[in-house]
């Protein structure tokens with residue numbers, strides 16, 4: 001199942017001219033304020049009829065200006081999750097969950113037990129929304145969206161109204177949805193950390209146009225693209241496998257370029273993790289450093305150097321993965337860094353914050 005979007009719509013002073021494809025998994029629509037994210041979301045939802053364009057999910061055409069097709073919002077089969085969970089206050093959680101199903105279930109059995117289990121909301125079923133925390137409400141809203149048997153999910157900044165602990169509570173459920181729902185999820189976000197943790201595909205919008213799109217690891221490790229998310233947030237993601245929980249509180253991970261050690265990660269041995277390593281937290285050493293406190297020294301090879309605002313972004317090949325490092329131009333010159341040079345990337349164990357570790361499928 002794939003969402004494909006091609007749109008052109010001109011407002012006075014702003015033209016959206018955007019096309020992208022969102023496969024099953026989570027596609028993050030990322031861009032500055034005013035770049036056109038909401039306009040895309042409204043067009044996909046059927047709240048905006050574009051002057052020209054085509055939007056389809058799999059074989060189902062939602063909008064096709066050429067053929068005069070424009071399905072109304074309630075016939076699009078889209079499950080929505082907004083910033084604020086819009087639950088019915090007078091209904092219990094169970095009734096809220098089944099509400100969408102009554103309208104769109106089309107006779108199918110609701111898969112309530114499976115969804116309740118996936119979202120961990122069993123104990124909440126008899127309660128009303130007023131008796132839930134913000135994070136719990138958002139989990140119920142996710143459940144309601146899934147139980148409406150949608151073709152796709154549309155999430156517009158679903159975590160923006162939550163504080164950090166509440167966000168942490170929801171993220172694992174979003175990961176499960178991403179990996180197990182088998183649906184395209186179009187996810188609007190302002191947050192590079194959320195994109196790095198959740199996205200399978202990233203679509204970058206700038207002034208109404210798609211400036212880059214592709215798989216998350218490639219997008220976040222591309223020195224021409226990554227800084228568009230904000231230079232201080234630039235960082236590659238690495239896939240790693242949990243190898244062991246060690247006695248001194250560290251977790252040993254394996255990557256194609258060797259082991260990594262992190263403060264205890266709550267994950268089972270064998271689990272695959274997605275690590276985010278900010279470019280500003282990576283130092284480069286031309287010789288294997290001795291007598292330093294950093295635990296993680298990874299042998300890498302310089303692929304290229306890209307000047308950025310106030311420094312140089314160095315792309316480092318680590319096995320078949322990429323690490324980005326941001327250093328000063330002076331350091332790059334002093335180390336005589338050049339493509340092909342074998343060096344060591346020094347990562348501080350603390351540079352991988354718990355909030356940016358995600359579990360991913362495969």
Ligand SMILES: Nc1ncnc2c1ncn2[C@@H]1O[C@H](COP(=O)(O)OP(=O)(O)OP(=O)(O)O)[C@@H](O)[C@H]1O
Nearest residue numbers: 011012013014031032033034035036037038039040
């Ligand atoms: N109905 C409208 N009439 C005129 N201009 C509009 C209309 N809707 C949106 N725009 C303009 O289109 C541009 C893109 O707006 P949009 O809300 O899609 O951006 P956004 O990326 O979602 O921004 P934000 O992150 O701030 O929500 C803005 O310049 C906005 O003023």
